[in-house]
Amino acid sequence: MTFVILSCQKNGEIAISSNKKAQSPEPNLPTLPARAKDHSWYAFSNGGFVKASLPQNSAIQSMKPWTESVRISAGATGLDGNGYMLVNHVGALIFEKKENPTIINDKQLLSKSTASNLIFSGGNAYFTLSKNALFNRADDSGVFEQGANGSNRPYLVRISTESKMLYPCITYGDLGIASGEEIAGSRFNGNEWISAIKSEEIDAETGEDKVEFRFIRWDSLQDFATLSAQTRPGKIILDECSEENYLEPNRPKDFSKAPERLKNLLSSIPDSFDYSVSLRLPGGSSPELFSHGSMASPTEARAIIAEDWICAIFADGTTYFSGAIGEGKHTINGGKTVAFRLPKLPKNYFYTDFCLSDNILVVGWEENDFYKTGRSGFLTVNMAALFR
Numbered sequence: 001m002t003f004v005i006l007s008c009q010k011n012g013e014i015a016i017s018s019n020k021k022a023q024s025p026e027p028n029l030p031t032l033p034a035r036a037k038d039h040s041w042y043a044f045s046n047g048g049f050v051k052a053s054l055p056q057n058s059a060i061q062s063m064k065p066w067t068e069s070v071r072i073s074a075g076a077t078g079l080d081g082n083g084y085m086l087v088n089h090v091g092a093l094i095f096e097k098k099e100n101p102t103i104i105n106d107k108q109l110l111s112k113s114t115a116s117n118l119i120f121s122g123g124n125a126y127f128t129l130s131k132n133a134l135f136n137r138a139d140d141s142g143v144f145e146q147g148a149n150g151s152n153r154p155y156l157v158r159i160s161t162e163s164k165m166l167y168p169c170i171t172y173g174d175l176g177i178a179s180g181e182e183i184a185g186s187r188f189n190g191n192e193w194i195s196a197i198k199s200e201e202i203d204a205e206t207g208e209d210k211v212e213f214r215f216i217r218w219d220s221l222q223d224f225a226t227l228s229a230q231t232r233p234g235k236i237i238l239d240e241c242s243e244e245n246y247l248e249p250n251r252p253k254d255f256s257k258a259p260e261r262l263k264n265l266l267s268s269i270p271d272s273f274d275y276s277v278s279l280r281l282p283g284g285s286s287p288e289l290f291s292h293g294s295m296a297s298p299t300e301a302r303a304i305i306a307e308d309w310i311c312a313i314f315a316d317g318t319t320y321f322s323g324a325i326g327e328g329k330h331t332i333n334g335g336k337t338v339a340f341r342l343p344k345l346p347k348n349y350f351y352t353d354f355c356l357s358d359n360i361l362v363v364g365w366e367e368n369d370f371y372k373t374g375r376s377g378f379l380t381v382n383m384a385a386l387f388r
Contacts (some may be wrong), residue, residue: 015089022176023270024341025318033339039343040099044070045137047090047105052377055365056346061374067114067132069373072364074118074127075353077304079283082161083362084125084358085378087119091157091166097327097358099380104159106166117129119188120283122223125159130183141159141263152231155183158224173231176238184213187249188223192219196200196246212291215246252276253336255292261310261343262290262303265320266336282306304352313363315350317342325383326359332387342379351379359384 010145027287033040034054042049043058047070050056055152057214061070067088067164074086083095091105120126154168155175177183177197184198196218203210218238220227227235255277269275274293282304303312309323324331332338342351342363352364361383366376 005205017182024318025266025299026276026313026318026325026339029318029339029341032343032381033387034343039379039381041377041379043133043375044087044090047107048103049093049377055375055377058375058377061367061376063367063369063374065132065371065374066373069366071373071376071378072353072365072378073114073116075302075364076120076280076284077111077282077306077354077355077357078120078125079123080161080230081357083357083360084118084159085355085362085364086115086127087359088115091364092127093378094159094161094164095355095360095362096161097360099360099382101362102164103296104166107155109154109168117186117188117286119285121188121190123283124225125161127157127159127226128183129154129157129188130186132182152229153175154229156224156301160383161186161347167225167291168229169227170220170236171229171231174235177333185246185250187246187286189238189249191363192217194218194241194249196248213243215241215243217241252289252291252295255290258290259340261305262312263330265303265310265312266292266338268339273299275301277301277303277312279303279305303371304354304356306356309356311354311356311361313342313351313354315343315352321383324338325356330359330381338387342381349375356383 039053039325041052043052045059045229054176056377059128070087070089073088075086078084081097087093089104089110091101091110093101095101113131114125117128151171151173154173156170158167158169160167180201181197181199184196186193186195197214197216200209200211216238218236220236231250257274276289276291276298278287278288299314300315301312309325312320318341320334320337322335322337345365348369349365349367352366354361354363359382361381363379366380367374
């Protein structure tokens with residue numbers, strides 16, 4: 001990759017890198033047992049999910065590049081209180097204030113594209129579909145109809161909780177993506193999108209690959225949910241922008257600029273510990289990345305700040321929580337921060353994205369070998385039962 005910010009992202013969404021670190025910020029915290037009544041393991045299998053006794057006991061899955069593997073690629077909590085998990089090459093899991101989620105899948109839509117960028121707009125959840133020239137399979141030729149105004153290949157897709165279906169609403173044709181171009185990354189700030197578009201061709205003089213980037217800023221004058229799946233003139237407003245316009249909002253911010261609630265939540269972590277936090281707000285935009293200490297090789301975490309609670313989870317399962325959960329607003333530990341570790345995972349297994357719905361904490365897990373993923377699934381924890 002030409003730009004550092006693109007090499008540490010997965011299709012534009014701030015994410016834990018393939019070469020994860022699972023060093024514990026506080027090694028002496030209590031650890032939940034591998035099996036208990038207040039939590040359950042699930043693994044992905046055959047386009048769905050099944051209960052598992054432990055992650056390492058689930059069906060073996062061949063190691064594939066992360067763009068090719070079935071894995072949780074994003075997680076978030078919506079303003080509706082539901083938990084959302086985006087599952088690459090499968091679809092989405094919706095946790096409607098219960099442990100067992102509804103699965104929405106669409107093999108034709110997702111089988112040949114990488115799903116990422118879970119965001120919310122107008123109360124609806126959306127994600128994007130893209131490709132990676134190094135890893136993704138053969139092109140979509142013949143899969144999506146080619147319209148007169150460009151490709152009808154879907155880019156932005158809506159997750160409908162009402163119909164339990166996926167609805168494309170912005171196409172590559174709408175964005176003016178030409179043949180030979182791919183969207184290398186996108187970010188949504190709550191009002192508009194900004195995307196990096198990559199083109200690659202063979203230099204006629206040197207015979208070497210020539211890679212170029214251009215950058216666009218785009219939005220719709222209508223709610224995305226009202227837009228057609230077909231490429232149409234006037235669906236969006238779009239203009240070119242600079243490389244700096246794209247890079248600046250994607251750069252990690254110093255942890256001193258993080259919200260006070262996040263700083264307070266993680267205040268017990270030693271100052272000498274280097275870590276980064278990908279932070280989300282429920283029903284909001286792309287996550288923000290904050291760094292504490294050196295960014296050379298930080299331990300990585302994800303966090304969500306909601307009105308009634310805040311939670312951060314590191315790759316080794318170290319979890320910090322403060323606030324109230326459930327419809328009865330059950331306050332945990334009198335509102336003071338609780339810190340514990342999720343069940344210890346085997347070597348080369350890591351915790352990833354999470355969401356919280358009612359009193360159910362859902363955390364993704366996966367087996368990794370550098371940029372490849374094997375087994376994957378999620379853990380559900382009944383927080384009310386855990387802290388009753």
